[in-house]
Amino acid sequence: MIVKADQTMHEKVMNYLSDEPALNLFIIADIENFGYETDFQEIWIELDDEEQIQGILLRYMGNYLPYAKGTINAKDFSKIINKDTKYEMLSGKKEITEQFRPYVKFERTKETYFAELKDNSLLNKNSSREGIQQAGLQDVDSLIELKLQIKEFTIRATARQSLEQALKTKTGRTYFMKEGKIVVSCASTTAENSLSAMIVGVCSHPEKRNQGLATQCMEALCHDVLSQGKALCLFYDNPKAGSIYKRLGFKDIGMWSMNFPVHMTVSENNITKEPLIK
Incomplete structure (x- = not known):
């Protein structure tokens, strides 16, 4: 069952994300900075029969970030994304975003190494x-x-x-x-x-x-x-x-994967620049 998260679920959400804090950096930061009650950010969670979290999808404006510790319910989460006419990007660990390919159309994909x-x-x-x-x-x-x-x-x-x-x-x-x-x-x-x-x-x-x-x-x-x-x-x-x-x-x-729909062009607004050491 997929439900929209609110402040009463905050502790449960953060406990789920905290096992991989680097991988969930953007989701954690967005939740801590903006919470659950803004018009530009929404968080959905999938709960099993025992009400334990099995997956998370965060929307920040037109950007979507999914996370799960294994298989994610990409089919049902994709229904949320496909209803959004302002969808701009789906990004996350490649193994997670790849599960969305049968359900969300990507025109372009940019991949980078992700290190911790x-x-x-x-x-x-x-x-x-x-x-x-x-x-x-x-x-x-x-x-x-x-x-x-x-x-x-x-x-x-x-x-x-x-x-x-x-x-x-x-x-x-x-x-x-x-x-x-x-x-x-x-x-x-x-x-x-x-x-x-x-x-x-x-x-x-x-x-x-x-x-x-x-x-x-x-x-x-x-x-x-x-x-x-x-x-x-x-x-x-x-x-x-x-x-x-x-x-x-x-x-x-x-690998971190950034996936863009047909109407979007990859730009500096969509990606984080590679750090440069010389």
Whole structure:
């Protein structure tokens, strides 16, 4: 039986999601930030005869995120998606989203590796934190200026607003290094919640690459987030990037699949940029 979740089910929902906090990063963050009673977000759950959760589907605006610990009731959850004329994307672990293919039509699919870090055993405990700062609102312009110089990044018009919002709401943090008045490297989290956080925006100034600066920022960031009992995760697109993250202790936990209907075009609004370490 599929029912719409409300606040009275919150503890049961979070207990179900907490077994895989990195994989459920976006669902957990959306529930903690926006709850169950908004017009742009809805959560449905499938209950068995003993009223135990067997699967979850979250809608945030036109984006749908399904999750189950094995087989999901894709047929019945798909009826919800197919009624939505503003459906833009179905995303999640590939093994889950693939179960929707017989019922929801996808025009395009983008897949990335999904990696998780649970402990700091491989982080360099002797890495210097000298010069590493945690960003405040006063640093936003300098951080955006750095990102504008990274050719691998596409900076949206809303980038400054998004960064300010993350800092204000503590759903993201950024560690950075400066030389003089210029930010030369940084690493950030996004979708940070009580159980997990995602690493994004790891980069160094084009003239300061291959000096380990971004790695120092990332190691400090990872250490501090892990020390709060949170799991870390990130997307990456190629094995070269993956090898760098794995040296820090990240382990692949699957492929993340983003699936778009016929009327949607894959854009920067739909995907999270691959972190860049140089």
